[in-house]
Amino acid sequence: MKNIGVVVLSLLLAPATYAQVPLKSATPAEQKIAWAEAAIKAHPDRSQPYNELAVGCVNRVRETADSSYYDQAETAIRKSLELTPDNLEGQKARVMILVGRGAFARALDLAKALNKKTPDDVLLYGFIADAAIELGEYADAETAVQWMLDLRPGNVPALLRGASLRRLYGDTGGAMLFFSQAYQQMPPTQVEDLAWTLTQMADLQLSVGHIDDSEGLLRSALQNFPGYYQARETLARVQTARQHYSEAVELLRQRNQSFPTTASRYALAEALERAGQTADANSAYKEFETSARRTINSADNANEELIFYYLARGHNAAEGLRIARIEIAKRHDVGTLDAYAWALYANARYDEAQKQIAKALAVGVRDAALLYHAGAIAESLKDGSAATRFLKASLELNPSSETAGAAREALEKLAPATAEARHTQ
Amino acid sequence: MRWFRSYLAALLAVGIAVPPGLLASSHREAPITALDHKADITDLYAFVSYSANQTPKTTPSKVTLILNVDPLLEPANGPNWFPFDPDILYQIHVDNDHDALADVTFQIRFQTQFQLPNIPVGLAGIGDNGANQPGTSNLVVPPQIRDFNNPGLNLRQTYTVTMIRHTKGEKEDVGDGQTDDTQSIQLANSDGSPFFAVPTNNGPRTMDYGKLFDAGTYHLQNGISVFAGTVDDPFFIDLGATFDTVNYRTLGSGIPGVLTAAEDAANQNFASDTVSGYAVNTIALEVPIEMLTSTGKVEPASSPAATIGIWGTTSRPRVTVRNSPNPASNFGSYRQVQRMGNSLINELVIGIGSKDRWSMEKPVNDKQFAHFDLDPAIAHVVEALYGGALKIPPAPRTDLLPLVTYAAPIAAPGTPAGPIADLLRLNTGVPATPPDTASRLGLLGGDPAGYPNGRRLFDDAVDITLRVAVGGVLIPSFNHSPNNVLGDGVNVNDVPFRKQFPYLADSPSGRNRRHVDPGEPGGGPVS
Numbered sequence: 001m002k003n004i005g006v007v008v009l010s011l012l013l014a015p016a017t018y019a020q021v022p023l024k025s026a027t028p029a030e031q032k033i034a035w036a037e038a039a040i041k042a043h044p045d046r047s048q049p050y051n052e053l054a055v056g057c058v059n060r061v062r063e064t065a066d067s068s069y070y071d072q073a074e075t076a077i078r079k080s081l082e083l084t085p086d087n088l089e090g091q092k093a094r095v096m097i098l099v100g101r102g103a104f105a106r107a108l109d110l111a112k113a114l115n116k117k118t119p120d121d122v123l124l125y126g127f128i129a130d131a132a133i134e135l136g137e138y139a140d141a142e143t144a145v146q147w148m149l150d151l152r153p154g155n156v157p158a159l160l161r162g163a164s165l166r167r168l169y170g171d172t173g174g175a176m177l178f179f180s181q182a183y184q185q186m187p188p189t190q191v192e193d194l195a196w197t198l199t200q201m202a203d204l205q206l207s208v209g210h211i212d213d214s215e216g217l218l219r220s221a222l223q224n225f226p227g228y229y230q231a232r233e234t235l236a237r238v239q240t241a242r243q244h245y246s247e248a249v250e251l252l253r254q255r256n257q258s259f260p261t262t263a264s265r266y267a268l269a270e271a272l273e274r275a276g277q278t279a280d281a282n283s284a285y286k287e288f289e290t291s292a293r294r295t296i297n298s299a300d301n302a303n304e305e306l307i308f309y310y311l312a313r314g315h316n317a318a319e320g321l322r323i324a325r326i327e328i329a330k331r332h333d334v335g336t337l338d339a340y341a342w343a344l345y346a347n348a349r350y351d352e353a354q355k356q357i358a359k360a361l362a363v364g365v366r367d368a369a370l371l372y373h374a375g376a377i378a379e380s381l382k383d384g385s386a387a388t389r390f391l392k393a394s395l396e397l398n399p400s401s402e403t404a405g406a407a408r409e410a411l412e413k414l415a416p417a418t419a420e421a422r423h424t425q
Numbered sequence: 426m427r428w429f430r431s432y433l434a435a436l437l438a439v440g441i442a443v444p445p446g447l448l449a450s451s452h453r454e455a456p457i458t459a460l461d462h463k464a465d466i467t468d469l470y471a472f473v474s475y476s477a478n479q480t481p482k483t484t485p486s487k488v489t490l491i492l493n494v495d496p497l498l499e500p501a502n503g504p505n506w507f508p509f510d511p512d513i514l515y516q517i518h519v520d521n522d523h524d525a526l527a528d529v530t531f532q533i534r535f536q537t538q539f540q541l542p543n544i545p546v547g548l549a550g551i552g553d554n555g556a557n558q559p560g561t562s563n564l565v566v567p568p569q570i571r572d573f574n575n576p577g578l579n580l581r582q583t584y585t586v587t588m589i590r591h592t593k594g595e596k597e598d599v600g601d602g603q604t605d606d607t608q609s610i611q612l613a614n615s616d617g618s619p620f621f622a623v624p625t626n627n628g629p630r631t632m633d634y635g636k637l638f639d640a641g642t643y644h645l646q647n648g649i650s651v652f653a654g655t656v657d658d659p660f661f662i663d664l665g666a667t668f669d670t671v672n673y674r675t676l677g678s679g680i681p682g683v684l685t686a687a688e689d690a691a692n693q694n695f696a697s698d699t700v701s702g703y704a705v706n707t708i709a710l711e712v713p714i715e716m717l718t719s720t721g722k723v724e725p726a727s728s729p730a731a732t733i734g735i736w737g738t739t740s741r742p743r744v745t746v747r748n749s750p751n752p753a754s755n756f757g758s759y760r761q762v763q764r765m766g767n768s769l770i771n772e773l774v775i776g777i778g779s780k781d782r783w784s785m786e787k788p789v790n791d792k793q794f795a796h797f798d799l800d801p802a803i804a805h806v807v808e809a810l811y812g813g814a815l816k817i818p819p820a821p822r823t824d825l826l827p828l829v830t831y832a833a834p835i836a837a838p839g840t841p842a843g844p845i846a847d848l849l850r851l852n853t854g855v856p857a858t859p860p861d862t863a864s865r866l867g868l869l870g871g872d873p874a875g876y877p878n879g880r881r882l883f884d885d886a887v888d889i890t891l892r893v894a895v896g897g898v899l900i901p902s903f904n905h906s907p908n909n910v911l912g913d914g915v916n917v918n919d920v921p922f923r924k925q926f927p928y929l930a931d932s933p934s935g936r937n938r939r940h941v942d943p944g945e946p947g948g949g950p951v952s
Contacts, residue, residue, distance in 0.1 A: 088778075116793075119782035142746050149744050150760040151781050162746045174748040 032056035050080035054093040065259040102300035136333035169364040195225035209398040245275035262302035317346040368401035463510040464739040464762040475857035477924035492737040498704040500935035504546035509535040520734040521719040525789040525846035547580030570632035573621040582622040623654025628936030650711040657930035663913040664699035696914030696949035702940035709927035726854030729840035734848030766847035768886035773803040788846035818897035851879035888912040
């Protein structure tokens with residue numbers, strides 16, 4: 001953690017260099033799509049331009065959150081595989097689409113099959129890692145990322161995935177180091193990649209309560225890629241941490257002007273509620289609920305948000321638990337384990353809740369909300385010592401987290417004198 | 426969406442700069458080693474030691490193991506030339522109980538010193554007394570380098586050799602070898618002086634390379650001998666023709682790649698040895714056989730315990746996902762960059778999409794590559810190029826099992842086959858053939874002490890591989906022309922080898938080296 005300050009400082013300075021690179025009007029993904037379309041026009045009988053088009057479309061989804069690009073990508077891949085059945089690059093693009101669509105189990109199966117045939121393709125290990133992380137298969141993910149690092153030391157895709165794993169294992173400093181190394185290697189023209197990485201780093205900083213550092217990184221991200229929706233979403237959380245709720249609302253309204261996701265609708269509803277705009281918040285929650293319920297049984301869903309909505313604002317703990325069970329049947333990543341544990345807790349099934357939250361904690365993850373949940377569950381089981389330990393850990397990790405208020409309150413109930421002392425520090 | 430959900434990482438537009446598949450002989454055969462020249466293993470040799478006056482059927486006593494790395498070194502290429510990489514862990518492994526796991530490992534590590542940090546070249550020297558600044562006694566150029574303490578050996582390397590016995594099979598961690606199921610012995614000179622690596626031979630004014638070579642050949646009290654340094658690359662091949670889609674020269678038979686009986690029998694070259702005039706870095710060990718066999722004794726050739734499997738590896742420190750090595754996952758502190766057992770396996774047999782993974786795997790896991798080993802793509806390539814004139818055995822090529830399992834004609838009856846694994850197998854009980862009567866074609870030439878029963882420096886690995894892997898000559902019905910006379914026309918090394926340890930030839934002189942090209946004397950035809 002000691003190095004984080006240095007890393008952040010160097011990255012805050014970096015955009016000054018990159019700012020000298022003239023930005024073209026087309027984004028990297030748009031350029032890729034345009035090149036691929038031109039290549040298809042010149043060589044309609046070749047599969048590779050269709051693969052390039054598909055990858056460009058997938059990239060464009062991340063640039064814009066417009067998931068309709070997946071449809072275009074799928075059309076291109078169908079054509080590619082029709083021209084050259086089973087071609088590797090086409091199959092890799094298929095994996096990318098499956099991951100993007102949230103079909104992680106299918107993506108993992110296909111990526112593993114391709115990896116068996118072509119074990120030297122570094123990105124295939126990355127796709128295995130992506131799908132495995134989402135499914136909570138962390139050992140598989142770690143093995144895959146280690147192969148990436150061994151095959152090509154220091155390669156950017158490996159560093160980014162390694163950073164995700166390090167964060168999941170509770171190694172915030174190590175994650176920051178990997179993100180930083182990846183960022184320094186990125187070409188200045190890949191503005192969205194730069195912005196995405198900065199946003200991840202900002203999120204990491206925010207998770208440990210470094211609000212100013214987080215904001216600095218997000219400003220850099222927005223300088224690299226103006227209007228970037230992911231940076232705006234995270235910046236809204238920075239404003240929330242500062243208790244600047246109206247600013248958070250404004251940022252999320254801007255973000256939701258184009259291609260809002262179910263999750264971003266939920267974020268806006270929460271922000272409105274915090275800002276005291278109750279009527280708008282209720283309306284936004286309703287809109288979110290309607291949208292989220294449509295995809296409960298889809299691969300690409302907002303079930304995690306929906307679970308927390310029912311547990312907190314929806315006042316329907318049973319429905320939250322029902323949806324959590326749907327999710328846990330498909331995956332056991334720490335996010336799903338935490339949501340399931342919290343749903344069990346809300347339904348007074350404390351022993352089961354404790355087992356699930358213990359599984360999440362066993363991964364090594366350090367997250368303020370998760371630690372708060374662990375504390376609340378322990379408290380419900382009358383384990384005051386564990387509850388105190390978890391609640392304190394949550395507050396020490398991030399005193400400005402969204403669960404910090406609740407954690408302090410719970411701690412006060414457990415040990416009023418200690419909590420009072422902490423309050424006044 | 427909380428941060429746990431990070432799947433959008435998969436959609437990153439940044440690609441990975443994977444270089445194109447660069448193919449070349451035993452040199453730079455896999456993409457990863459094409460990028461990592463210093464860690465690239467060119468060849469591995471293992472044979473029963475012999476002498477110039479070797480008599481037939483002498484009971485074997487020692488085995489020589491040679492690991493060559495860092496290919497195609499141009500001897501004139503100063504000013505730093507070719508030091509070993511101190512960051513690389515060089516290893517030679519021996520399996521003596523037929524499970525494809527190391528039972529004995531030799532680890533070699535190098536250190537670099539600068540004796541004259543302000544001198545711009547790694548090697549400098551002249552005459553008996555050196556050269557002074559005119560009119561002064563200030564020494565500017567050191568005397569000719571004849572020993573390792575001469576300051577003209579500016580960039581000087583020492584090395585250590587550690588012998589590790591794995592008493593319960595090989596551990597995952599290839600790092601320091603200090604796990605509780607190993608016994609480590611640091612090999613050393615009796616007077617405690619370090620082992621020095623012999624530098625490249627940059628020219629006769631600067632050094633007396635022969636003296637350094639002799640001084641750098643260490644014979645230890647326990648019967649082990651060690652040598653490391655830059656020497657002539659002992660590999661010989663028409664590399665250019667081989668990798669111009671097997672475009673061999675047309676010689677006496679009129680058919681490219683097919684030798685006449687006279688050409689086949691001759692100890693001379695009919696095509697250019699592309700590796701001629703190039704150097705390579707070598708690590709050579711001579712070890713008493715009883716230190717290598719599972720019984721601790723010299724076994725007769727008929728004993729299953731006589732046959733051992735050898736492979737070499739290079740490894741570099743790794744960056745781990747976890748900030749500290751995770752004992753639960755057996756992550757070591759090194760990642761294997763390359764390995765080698767048999768000659769030309771990775772170059773000619775393993776598919777381009779699997780070469781790096783193959784390089785980084787342990788031999789015991791080679792079952793996943795069995796489809797390559799037992800149906801080599803190179804055989805189909807050559808078959809296609811000959812347009813049906815060359816018949817090859819159908820897959821699966823069980824005739825190739827002696828190369829990847831313990832089997833006859835190398836191993837004695839009763840030897841456990843073990844898993845499919847690329848090891849250089851050596852029956853240590855087979856007496857060395859006197860050098861004057863040895864065949865470059867090894868077992869195929871009726872010489873039981875030659876490749877693929879181990880591999881000697883003069884064994885013609887290219888012709889043997891072509892005949893065995895492509896021609897299928899281990900199957901009697903395929904042991905006929907043209908299958909058993911395939912060859913590149915390069916039958917011998919461009920310079921003779923020594924006839925005692927370390928057997929290798931002097932590094933070509935940087936000043937006077939010569940690469941023998943097609944059309945030149947000794948280089949065969951261009952067409």
